Amino acid sequence: MKRGRAARTRATLLRTARYARSQGLVRSRAERFAARLNGAAADATPRLSEVARWPAWPASDVSDQHRVFALTALLSARDALGQVISGNALRLYAASVGDDVFERALALGGSGTCTLPSPQDLTGEGERLALHGLPQPLARSLGQSPAGDAEAARHVAEAEGLLRL
Secondary structure (H helix, E strand, O other): OHHHHHHHHHHHHHHHHHHHHHOOOOOOHHHHHHHHHOOOOOOOOOOHHHHHOOOOHHHOOHHHHHHHHHHHHHHHOHHHHOOOOOHHHHHHHHHHHOHHHHHHHHHOOOOOOOOOOOHHHHHHHHHHHHHHOOOHHHHHHOOOOOOOOHHHHHHHHHHHHHHOO
């Protein structure tokens, strides 16, 4: 099991690093040196250790992004989700992320104090939360104003962990 987890972690780090590089967020040592020779001011390039903590969803495909968004919205409303007793409503919520992931999310400790959106609005609300939790360099590259919401970033990290992105 450890090998599988280590391989997934390496693959996620490589995918995130490639994405950061493709967005121009991480420059090579030679590029930074050439920029300094040309008189450009030294910019704050994120370190690999920072990039490793970035969310993986921006580099994922659209279907994975939608699952991350839906699960992020569910985790952020964990307290309200525990109050839902309608089996039909719970099935609708589970359908958005998958039954096994939904069950693991319900069993996960912690709290989420946001309001629970309707099953149709899960992806939209989760995307809003995920964008608020982006680190500043990544948010700017995606054209978002950097909010740096630590609580939203925690819910995104939990969602990606449950989905094993």
